[in-house]
Amino acid sequence: MRYLRLAERVLLRKFGEGLYAYNASTDELYEFDDEAFNFLLSCDGSGIEVDNDLLDLLLSEGLVELKNDRKENSFVEQEEPSLRYMLLSVTLRCNLRCRHCYVRQRDAFMDFHTFSSAVDQFHGIGGLKLIVSGGEPLLHPHIWEFLEHARKRPFRVVLLTNGYLVDREKASRLSELVDEVQVSLDGLEGHRKLRGAGWERVVKSIEMLAENLDVSVSTMVTRYNLQEFDRLEKILEDIGVRRWTVDVPTAEKDIIPSMDEVAEVLGRYGFGDLGHVSDGKFACGAHYCEVNPDGSVVKCGFFEESVGNVVSDGLGRCWEEMKRRFIWRLEELACDCEFLEECKGGCRYRALVYSGHLFACDPVMCFAYGVRCYGK
Numbered sequence: 001m002r003y004l005r006l007a008e009r010v011l012l013r014k015f016g017e018g019l020y021a022y023n024a025s026t027d028e029l030y031e032f033d034d035e036a037f038n039f040l041l042s043c044d045g046s047g048i049e050v051d052n053d054l055l056d057l058l059l060s061e062g063l064v065e066l067k068n069d070r071k072e073n074s075f076v077e078q079e080e081p082s083l084r085y086m087l088l089s090v091t092l093r094c095n096l097r098c099r100h101c102y103v104r105q106r107d108a109f110m111d112f113h114t115f116s117s118a119v120d121q122f123h124g125i126g127g128l129k130l131i132v133s134g135g136e137p138l139l140h141p142h143i144w145e146f147l148e149h150a151r152k153r154p155f156r157v158v159l160l161t162n163g164y165l166v167d168r169e170k171a172s173r174l175s176e177l178v179d180e181v182q183v184s185l186d187g188l189e190g191h192r193k194l195r196g197a198g199w200e201r202v203v204k205s206i207e208m209l210a211e212n213l214d215v216s217v218s219t220m221v222t223r224y225n226l227q228e229f230d231r232l233e234k235i236l237e238d239i240g241v242r243r244w245t246v247d248v249p250t251a252e253k254d255i256i257p258s259m260d261e262v263a264e265v266l267g268r269y270g271f272g273d274l275g276h277v278s279d280g281k282f283a284c285g286a287h288y289c290e291v292n293p294d295g296s297v298v299k300c301g302f303f304e305e306s307v308g309n310v311v312s313d314g315l316g317r318c319w320e321e322m323k324r325r326f327i328w329r330l331e332e333l334a335c336d337c338e339f340l341e342e343c344k345g346g347c348r349y350r351a352l353v354y355s356g357h358l359f360a361c362d363p364v365m366c367f368a369y370g371v372r373c374y375g376k
Contacts, residue, residue, distance in 0.1 A: 003045030003066065003067055003068070003069065003070050004043055004045070004055075004064055004065075004066055005043050005044055005045045005064065005065065005067055005070060005071050005073075006040065006043050006044075006063065006064055006065075006071070006073055007023070007025075007062055007063055007064060007065045008025075008065075008154075009023065009024040009025050009154045009156075010022065010023050010024070010062075010063050010064075011024060011074050011076075011126075011128065011154060011155065012037070012040055012041060012073055012074065012075040012076075013075070013076055013077070013078070013082075013126055013128070014075075014076075014077040014078070015078055015080055015082040015084075016078075016079060016080030016082070016279070017080075018031055018080075018279070019031065019032050019033070019034065019037040020032070021037075021040055021063055022128050023061070023062060023063060024128070024129075024154055024155050024156040024179065025062070025156075025179065026062065027129070027156055027179070027180070027214075027273070028061070028273075029128070029276045030061070030063070036054060039054065040058070040063070040064070040073075041073060041075060043064050043073065044070055044071060044072055044073050045067070045069065045070025045071060074154060076124075076125070076126030077126070078125065078126050080279070080281075081278075081281075081282050081286040081287055081323060081327055082126070082287055083122075083125055083126075083127060083287060083288075083289060083315075083319045084126075084127060084128045084129065084276075084287040084288070085127070085128065085129045085131065085287055085288045086118070086122050086127055086129075086130055086131065086288070086289055086290070086291065086315075087131040087132075087133050087288070087289070087290040087291070088110065088115060088118055088119075088130065088131070088132055088133065088290075088291050089110070089133050089134060089135065089290060089291065089292050089293060089301075090109065090110040090115065090132060090133070090134060090135075090137050090140045090143065090146060090293065091108060091109045091110065091134045091135040091136070091137065091139055091140045091293060092106050092107075092108040092134065092135045092293060093106070093107055093108070093109070093134070093135045093136065093139050094134060094135045094136045094139070094162070095136050095139065095162070095164055095165065096136070096162055096164065096195050096196060096197060097195075097196060108292075108293040108294065109140055109141070109293055110140070110146075110291075110292075110293040110294075110295075112142060112145060112146070112149075113311070114291075114293075114294070114295045114310065114311055115146050115149065116149050117295075117310060117311050118291050118295070118310045118311075118315065119149060119150050119153060120153075121310065121314065121315035121316070122153075122155070122315060123153045123154075123155065125315060125316060125319070127155055128155055128156065129155060129156040129157075129158060130150055130153075130155055130156070130157050130158070131158045131159075131160060132146065132147065132150070132157065132158070132159045132160070132178075133159075133160040134160070136161060136162055136164075136165065137159060137160065137161060138161055138165040138166070138170065139165070144173065144177070147159070147174075147177040147178060148177060150177075150178075151176075151177050151178075156179045156180070157177070157178045157179050157180075158178060158179065158180045158181070158182060159174060159178045159180075159181050159182070160181075160182045160184075160218075161181060161182070161183055161184075161205075162183070162184050162195070162202070163183040163184070163185070163201070163202040163205035163206065164197060164201060164202065164205070166205035166208060166209060167208075168208060171205070171208040171209050171211070171212070171213075172212070174209065174213060175209075175211075175212035175213050178213070179213075179214060180213065180214040180215070180216060180242075181209050181213055181214075181215055181216075182215075182216040182217070182218055183202060183205060183206050183209070183215065183216075183217050183218070184202075184217075184218050184219075184220075185199060185202050185203070185206070185217050185218070185219055185232070185236075186219055186220050186222065186224075186225060187199065187219065187222070187224060187225025187228040187229075187232060188225070188228045188231060188232060189224070189225075189228070190222060190224035190225025190226075190228050191225070193224040194220070194222055194224055194225075194255070203235060203239075206236075206239055206241065207239055210239050210240050210241065214242045214243075215239075215240075215241050215242060216241065216242055216243035216244070216245065216272070217236055217241050217243070217244050217245070218245050218247070219232065219244065219245070219246050219247075219269075220246075220247060220248065220249050221246060221247070221248050221249075221256070221257065221261075221262055221265045221266070222249065222255045222256065222257070223255055223256070223257045224255065226257055226261060226265065229246075229265060229268070229269045233269060233271075237271075241272075242272050243271070243272030243273060243274065244269070244270050244271050244272060245270055245274060246265060246266060246269050246270040247266075248262055248266075248350075248364045250302065250347065250349060250350045250353060253353075259363060259364070259367040260367065262364055262367060262368070263367035263368050263370070266364075266367075266368040267368060278344070281329055281330060282327055282328065282329055282330065282344070283327070283328045283329070283330055283332075283333060283344050283345045283348060284344050284345065284346065284347055284348055285299055285300055285326070285327065285348075286327050286344075288300070289318070289319065289322055291310050292306075294309075295309045295310045295311045295312070296308075296309055296310075297309065297310055297313075297315070297318040297319075297322070299322060299326040299327075300349070302347075302349035303326060303348075303349060307321040307322045307325060307326070308321055328348070328359070330344065330345060332359055333345045333359045333360075333361075334357070334359050334360050334361065335361050337366075337369075337371050339369045339371065342369075343365050343368075343369060345361075345362060345365070346361070346362025346364060346365030346366070347362050347364070347365070348362075350362045350363075350364060351363075
């Protein structure tokens with residue numbers, strides 16, 4: 001007998017009042033009404049009645065499947081703002097010295113106990129996507145052991161890398177252990193000027209990874225690569241990169257072009273699904289945190305003040321402290337334009353750097369939306 005049940009890596013979540021299904025294999029997040037969500041909850045292999053149109057939709061999206069056995073569903077409820085995405089910085093060591101990097105490099109390595117504790121707690125709290133980063137995570141001597149442990153959990157696993165250590169063997173192993181690899185590529189000759197190493201090797205790594213993995217590429221706009229975006233776009237499209245995100249460095253103002261030039265690039269380039277849409281109440285990072293190699297939990301790499309330790313304090317307690325101190329409502333921002341709920345006010349750290357005020361406008365985001373707020 002064949003049973004209707006949730007697909008293998010589909011997670012059911014209630015975030016605040018919203019009812020969601022997340023497909024960790026495809027990185028798609030779906031919001032449902034009560035009736036459809038209750039049907040998904042019942043898809044555990046038991047006999048159920050269903051509207052054919054709804055069933056056809058769920059089957060076509062890969063959310064349910066027909067199997068020969070039954071399986072209990074994974075349902076977790078969180079209050080908003082919910083912790084959905086967590087980055088583990090497994091090392092601060094790197095093989096490059098990039099001009100725009102905010103990470104203060106040193107020989108700091110996360111141990112397995114800290115990694116496994118963070119991963120297991122993130123699973124228990126209902127997390128959707130685990131991001132493994134650094135420094136350069138492939139420099140960690142136990143990176144494969146780490147990824148094998150993370151793979152035991154149903155959430156999506158993403159590795160961030162500069163690409164220089166990727167070879168055919170590593171690409172093959174990564175295809176077995178992660179869902180996605182994000183590679184940094186900051187132009188062509190502009191990449192060399194910014195990172196001190198050539199872009200050709202990175203492109204070769206992207207090609208190898210894209211054979212069996214979802215690959216995304218992150219590019220920073222600098223005065224070194226302004227004329228290279230057309231060619232870079234063609235290269236990434238030909239390879240079959242799934243997602244291309246374009247942003248602006250925050251740490252080094254001297255390498256950033258004029259705001260008008262930045263706005264033009266941000267408006268023209270980048271492709272693919274650029275992330276899940278949050279509700280309109282909160283500013284940047286409302287569902288995100290980072291864990292440093294020593295287990296300290298921070299809002300992101302720019303806001304270094306810790307809210308606790310993932311091992312000694314626990315992830316749940318750290319997240320409650322994060323919500324109290326580092327997650328801000330849009331109504332607190334000094335922004336009042338029509339795009340606020342869409343842009344979320346941009347980056348709070350960048351607003352602080354440019355204006356000296358945490359709740360000021362982020363000029364990069366404003367210019368990208370055609371709002372000339374800088375200097376007000």
